[in-house]
Amino acid sequence: MAKGSANRKNKIVVQGAEKALEQFKYEVANELGIQPDQGYWGNLTSRECGAVGGQMVRKMIEQAESQLAGKANT
Numbered sequence: 001m002a003k004g005s006a007n008r009k010n011k012i013v014v015q016g017a018e019k020a021l022e023q024f025k026y027e028v029a030n031e032l033g034i035q036p037d038q039g040y041w042g043n044l045t046s047r048e049c050g051a052v053g054g055q056m057v058r059k060m061i062e063q064a065e066s067q068l069a070g071k072a073n074t
Contacts, residue, residue: 028055 012018029036029052037043 024056024059025052028052028059031055 012021026036032048032051032055034044034048034052041049
């Protein structure tokens with residue numbers, strides 16, 4: 001394991017987005033029927049956590065594509 005990799009955290013580029021992303025994560029998990037135990041994700045499988053992350057990415061890409069398409073049509 002590389003030095004410091006256990007303490008590494010993705011940097012939030014947009015200030016204030018962390019709370020919105022956290023809420024988004026729980027909304028997506030709920031849609032998929034995945035319920036972390038009181039905010040603890042450690043008892044979920046890698047497949048379940050990956051499904052949440054994958055769905056989050058799909059939704060964000062879909063939103064970005066919609067915004068780009070809207071700008072191209074105006």
